[in-house]
Amino acid sequence: MLHRVLEQQLRAAVEAVLPDAAGAPLPVRPCLDLRFGDYQANGLMALAKERKTNPRQLASQVLEKLDAGAWCEKVEIAGAGFLNFRVKPSAMAAILAEAARGEHLFFRPARQPRTVVVDFSSPNVAKPMHVGHIRSTILGECLARTLRLLGQRVVTDNHIGDWGTQFGKLLVGWKECLDRTALEADAIGEMERLYRKINAECEADPARLEQARQELVRLQEGDAANLAIWREMIALSQHQFDAIYGRLGVRFDATLGESFYNPRLKGVVQSLEAAGLARESEGARVVFFDDIPALKNHPAIVQKSDGAANYATTDLATLTYRLETWKPDEIVYVTDGRQQLHFQQIFAIFRKWHPGAAVKLAHVWFGSILGEDGKPFKTRSGETIRLADLLDEAEERALKAVSEKNPELPEGQRREIARVVGLGAVKYADLLPNRQSDYVFSWDKMLALTGNTAPYLLYAYARIRSIFRKAQAGPDAAADAAPEILLQAPEEIALARHLLNFGLVLEAVAEEYRPNYLCNYLFELAGHFMRFFEGCPVLKSGEPQRSSRLALCDLTARVLRQGLDVLGLEVLEQM
Ligand code: ARG
Numbered sequence: 290m291l292h293r294v295l296e297q298q299l300r301a302a303v304e305a306v307l308p309d310a311a312g313a314p315l316p317v318r319p320c321l322d323l324r325f326g327d328y329q330a331n332g333l334m335a336l337a338k339e340r341k342t343n344p345r346q347l348a349s350q351v352l353e354k355l356d357a358g359a360w361c362e363k364v365e366i367a368g369a370g371f372l373n374f375r376v377k378p379s380a381m382a383a384i385l386a387e388a389a390r391g392e393h394l395f396f397r398p399a400r401q402p403r404t405v406v407v408d409f410s411s412p413n414v415a416k417p418m419h420v421g422h423i424r425s426t427i428l429g430e431c432l433a434r435t436l437r438l439l440g441q442r443v444v445t446d447n448h449i450g451d452w453g454t455q456f457g458k459l460l461v462g463w464k465e466c467l468d469r470t471a472l473e474a475d476a477i478g479e480m481e482r483l484y485r486k487i488n489a490e491c492e493a494d495p496a497r498l499e500q501a502r503q504e505l506v507r508l509q510e511g512d513a514a515n516l517a518i519w520r521e522m523i524a525l526s527q528h529q530f531d532a533i534y535g536r537l538g539v540r541f542d543a544t545l546g547e548s549f550y551n552p553r554l555k556g557v558v559q560s561l562e563a564a565g566l567a568r569e570s571e572g573a574r575v576v577f578f579d580d581i582p583a584l585k586n587h588p589a590i591v592q593k594s595d596g597a598a599n600y601a602t603t604d605l606a607t608l609t610y611r612l613e614t615w616k617p618d619e620i621v622y623v624t625d626g627r628q629q630l631h632f633q634q635i636f637a638i639f640r641k642w643h644p645g646a647a648v649k650l651a652h653v654w655f656g657s658i659l660g661e662d663g664k665p666f667k668t669r670s671g672e673t674i675r676l677a678d679l680l681d682e683a684e685e686r687a688l689k690a691v692s693e694k695n696p697e698l699p700e701g702q703r704r705e706i707a708r709v710v711g712l713g714a715v716k717y718a719d720l721l722p723n724r725q726s727d728y729v730f731s732w733d734k735m736l737a738l739t740g741n742t743a744p745y746l747l748y749a750y751a752r753i754r755s756i757f758r759k760a761q762a763g764p765d766a767a768a769d770a771a772p773e774i775l776l777q778a779p780e781e782i783a784l785a786r787h788l789l790n791f792g793l794v795l796e797a798v799a800e801e802y803r804p805n806y807l808c809n810y811l812f813e814l815a816g817h818f819m820r821f822f823e824g825c826p827v828l829k830s831g832e833p834q835r836s837s838r839l840a841l842c843d844l845t846a847r848v849l850r851q852g853l854d855v856l857g858l859e860v861l862e863q864m
């Protein structure tokens with residue numbers, strides 16, 4: 290917000306000195322070390338370098354033209370030629386007052402919205418969603434929400450794995466040993482049992498494997514009975530996925546599984562051949578990357594020697610379908626890090642295949658979730674943990690904690706608190722680490738009321754709300770709807786300065802696909818608030834300070850709620 294104003298002033302000054310520098314990037318960003326100022330700009334150094342002039346000299350010429358007196362106490366040249374801006378508290382207060390009047394919440398929606406497709410979650414049919422899918426689901430939903438909040442047109446697409454070799458085995462199992470009662474109770478559990486059983490048999494017996502292969506071929510050729518079973522498996526899986534999405538508050542604009550692209554696969558292979566990109570190699574159709582060192586030793590098969598297409602072919606068909614259908618400016622794929630090579634190949638093939646396409650393609654990958662022993666997160670008996678069970682356990686553990694702390698609350702309310710805290714804790718713990726690192730799943734850590742956790746932030750929010758309940762109950766009722774903001778105490782200024790940066794953080798999350806920036810921002814916001822609240826009386830102070838401080842409380846609560854919402858967390862009025 291304030292940085293935008295300073296950027297405009299700086300741009301005007303730079304263009305007055307260097308008329309040819311129009312359009313050069315001149316970002317103004319918060320100072321990391323507040324002793325130097327509130328904001329900093331270091332774009333002048335690059336400009337000076339391009340022109341082979343002295344950067345400090347350029348900086349002093351720009352400074353002469355800079356008209357920032359209305360906003361800044363002082364602007365100084367530092368180091369090799371940066372500018373440090375010390376902002377006037379009254380300038381911060383003016384922007385806070387706009388926010389208090391509801392004109393913005395420290396960010397502005399994009400003036401020219403871009404269309405962004407976010408491909409995330411994408412579990413596989415007839416297999417349980419496991420903790421590996423949790424990161425894709427939580428991260429993808431958060432990125433979609435951030436982009437939407439910033440005014441972009443977002444299309445979320447769940448690329449479900451509903452086609453593949455697992456269906457041959459599943460069909461054998463379904464036909465020979467399906468337990469209908471078990472299927473009704475827990476469809477995915479029963480399908481998983483069938484898959485495991487037949488898979489083990491196939492490993493021991495080639496005849497069984499051949500039988501599964503034939504079922505698969507029949508399915509692919511459109512056999513009515515096999516298609517009907519396959520459809521039932523998809524419907525049952527989808528039902529269970531939807532239950533989880535409902536709990537997590539995740540929604541998709543489109544759910545187009547791999548099977549949707551079947552009719553397009555042959556055309557993809559033909560087109561790649563016609564373009565001279567795919568060629569025959571040992572009966573298969575293969576794209577080689579002789580000109581790309583990183584992929585030189587990793588050719589991509591787009592049609593196997595038995596004529597079947599594969600994951601890569603499907604992704605290429607998906608990509609072109611999305612371009613035709615939604616005309617996106619960007620497509621974001623959220624999967625685990627093991628798919629890096631796959632997406633490098635897909636993107637490289639696509640660039641050769643459609644050299645004119647401007648779409649930005651991003652593979653947003655993430656690391657694994659580890660158990661407290663540092664090994665992949667599993668149940669005690671070594672099985673993959675099912676997402677539904679994990680969410681149940683989160684709510685149970687949170688309920689225990691809430692019941693110990695507030696035994697007097699009615700059960701319904703305790704359960705509601707536990708739901709919000711438990712699910713919030715799991716999501717927050719997943720978004721907080723740098724997404725590319727593995728993290729250790731720890732119930733005690735994520736459910737703690739202190740530290741950088743969901744319960745701590747939810748508590749901070751509820752605490753602010755309780756101030757307003759008290760204010761309402763007080764003699765001089767509600768605060769002024771459009772109060773003047775007075776920033777005097779250092780804690781007030783620190784809180785205000787932090788609030789102003791909310792939009793910058795949202796933009797950084799969207800640009801770098803890193804929700805951890807927002808987690809850390811909100812944690813720091815809660816810290817600034819707690820220090821303000823300890824240092825500055827709110828309800829007991831006289832006017833106009835009281836209204837100003839109440840407005841700071843309210844703005845903090847609104848930023849917290851909006852930020853948590855972007856992370857996919859609900860809030861509680863009382864905890
Ligand atoms: N179904 C895949 C899996 O579970 C993820 C799909 C990701 N999206 C894509 N367009 N390939 O690994």
